Amino acid sequence: MTETTRTYDVIVIGGGPVGENVAERARAAGLSAVIVERELLGGECSFWACDPSKALLRPVVARADASRIPGLDPAVAGPLDVAAVLAHRDRMSSYWKDEDQVDWLNSVSVDLVRGHGRLTGPKQVAVHTPEGDTIALTARHAVAISTGSRAALPPISGLDTVRPWTSREATSADQVPGRLAVVGGGVVAVEMATAWQALGSQVTMLVREHGLLDRMEPFAGELVTDGLRAAGVDIRFDTTVTALAREGGEVRMTLSDGGQLAADEILLATGRAPQTRDVGLETVGLTPGDWLTVDDTFRVTGVDGSWLYAVGDVNGRALMTHQGKYQARIAGAVIGARAKGEPVDDAPWGAHAATADHAAVPQVVFTTPEVAAVGLTSREAERSGRRIAVVDYDLAQVAGAHQYGADYRGWARMLVDTDRDTVVGVTFAGPGVGELVHSATIAVAGEVPLDRLWHAVPAFPTLGEVWLRLLETHRG
Numbered sequence: 001m002t003e004t005t006r007t008y009d010v011i012v013i014g015g016g017p018v019g020e021n022v023a024e025r026a027r028a029a030g031l032s033a034v035i036v037e038r039e040l041l042g043g044e045c046s047f048w049a050c051d052p053s054k055a056l057l058r059p060v061v062a063r064a065d066a067s068r069i070p071g072l073d074p075a076v077a078g079p080l081d082v083a084a085v086l087a088h089r090d091r092m093s094s095y096w097k098d099e100d101q102v103d104w105l106n107s108v109s110v111d112l113v114r115g116h117g118r119l120t121g122p123k124q125v126a127v128h129t130p131e132g133d134t135i136a137l138t139a140r141h142a143v144a145i146s147t148g149s150r151a152a153l154p155p156i157s158g159l160d161t162v163r164p165w166t167s168r169e170a171t172s173a174d175q176v177p178g179r180l181a182v183v184g185g186g187v188v189a190v191e192m193a194t195a196w197q198a199l200g201s202q203v204t205m206l207v208r209e210h211g212l213l214d215r216m217e218p219f220a221g222e223l224v225t226d227g228l229r230a231a232g233v234d235i236r237f238d239t240t241v242t243a244l245a246r247e248g249g250e251v252r253m254t255l256s257d258g259g260q261l262a263a264d265e266i267l268l269a270t271g272r273a274p275q276t277r278d279v280g281l282e283t284v285g286l287t288p289g290d291w292l293t294v295d296d297t298f299r300v301t302g303v304d305g306s307w308l309y310a311v312g313d314v315n316g317r318a319l320m321t322h323q324g325k326y327q328a329r330i331a332g333a334v335i336g337a338r339a340k341g342e343p344v345d346d347a348p349w350g351a352h353a354a355t356a357d358h359a360a361v362p363q364v365v366f367t368t369p370e371v372a373a374v375g376l377t378s379r380e381a382e383r384s385g386r387r388i389a390v391v392d393y394d395l396a397q398v399a400g401a402h403q404y405g406a407d408y409r410g411w412a413r414m415l416v417d418t419d420r421d422t423v424v425g426v427t428f429a430g431p432g433v434g435e436l437v438h439s440a441t442i443a444v445a446g447e448v449p450l451d452r453l454w455h456a457v458p459a460f461p462t463l464g465e466v467w468l469r470l471l472e473t474h475r476g
């Protein structure tokens, strides 16, 4: 066992999409940077989350779209070619190898240390390498924790006996279970139920709420429920699992209504927990296992000296890759500014403040139909105490929807702050709406006055014409 010591301006613990971007932005600000990664550079997103899940879903969504087109529908009537879909997923996950990411890191002159990183005190990180060596790193300016999140498993009796699927197995499995039970009604649950049902599993969803996607506008969950049921998914609302056992190769579940269910695999899609149990938080006065609370420049609350940052999933602000990378761009820039003694622009919407985390977080749910949303929901708007006008429009009435395919079903909702006359939230649900989300994000983050939005002319005949219809509806 050897011990070595190295010093960098910035140390990043965790080389997921967020850690990579923090380090790259710190380099762009002229600082030296190192990433500590214990598994694969690229993190959850590249290998067990976004990329493989979207590779599984793309054929399902494309087939649903094609099946709505007269003349094309017979061509897509058969089952998916499962082997080809899984091979595509494997390719999109780079066969769970990170050479390309390492090449990219080299190209931006950021160093990589492989191993498990832990804080050992202010600006100090010890890395335990797979070879059994210890590397002591010292930061001149900042340490950024970007260790992400892992699947949170509920305390169900018998859980330790069943080897449940988490999002990792759901995105990387190479066998299609005959029967798959999915616990949860959030984004992972609906996306993975969509994918595995299309790949041939009989999926049963066990959802403790009374609807799917319950943090979004209710119509989104309702349309996704209809889509999943039409695909053959058995959805049971107001239902939880109270006990589990694996017997004779199958998972036996006891349900909250006293009923029993058997499946070949069970996916627990029950939320996320921060990866902070073993990063040495106790050495700097923080509690292991907690989400890390940060200010809008990503400094960790409760740690003095402006040297400890937490960026991405681990701070619990918005668990999505694009938003984590936005945070990383801001964190890298502000670390650079503080290191050089330059002014920090942390006023709302300033270069060094992640204001969009509070006002304009976009999300697309890749189901059939899709859901795309940004900003507030009507429930959140009501709680915020602002004066809001809720504007609804039936997406099926838009000319672009007629072209998109027969029997188009969808819905759009725009929330207008009536004191400021700006859009503060938008939700679309329907086929093809994913690509609409950035128009909504620009309207919300740009605080574009409605009078000016009126001059943003949507092309005919696209789904984007829904903007015109929403504005007309609002103007009466």
Ligand SMILES: Cc1cc2nc3c(=O)[nH]c(=O)nc-3n(C[C@H](O)[C@H](O)[C@H](O)COP(=O)(O)OP(=O)(O)OC[C@H]3O[C@@H](n4cnc5c(N)ncnc54)[C@H](O)[C@@H]3O)c2cc1C
Residues within 6 Å of the ligand: 013, 014, 015, 016, 017, 018, 019, 036, 037, 038, 039, 040, 041, 042, 043, 044, 045, 046, 048, 049, 050, 051, 053, 054, 115, 116, 117, 118, 146, 147, 148, 149, 167, 171, 188, 275, 278, 279, 311, 312, 313, 314, 318, 319, 320, 321, 322, 323, 324
């Ligand atoms: C099934 C699924 C699908 C998703 N789909 C989407 C999507 O379509 N779009 C989207 O925007 N978001 C999606 N997400 C969310 C997205 O995956 C996360 O928001 C994103 O991965 C967060 O990036 P991160 O860098 O913060 O963390 P992670 O990607 O979790 O990376 C953290 C890294 O830190 C490393 N690490 C942890 N602890 C240590 C340590 N002590 N020492 C060294 N290294 C350590 C880990 O090995 C890992 O590589 C999905 C999530 C799931 C579960």
Ligand SMILES: NC(=O)c1ccc[n+]([C@@H]2O[C@H](COP(=O)([O-])OP(=O)(O)OC[C@H]3O[C@@H](n4cnc5c(N)ncnc54)[C@H](O)[C@@H]3O)[C@@H](O)[C@H]2O)c1
Residues within 6 Å of the ligand: 154, 155, 183, 184, 185, 186, 187, 188, 189, 191, 207, 208, 209, 240, 241, 269, 270, 271, 272, 318, 319, 320, 363, 364, 365, 366
């Ligand atoms: N397309 C995307 O952008 C995308 C895709 C997948 C995941 N993600 C991100 O990953 C994060 C995690 O997704 P998720 O679906 O795991 O979490 P979630 O918080 O969205 O949903 C968790 C679900 O599990 C249920 N649940 C929690 N504990 C339970 C228990 N003890 N018993 C029964 N049910 C329980 C909840 O009621 C909820 O329905 C999300 O915040 C999302 O941002 C994003």
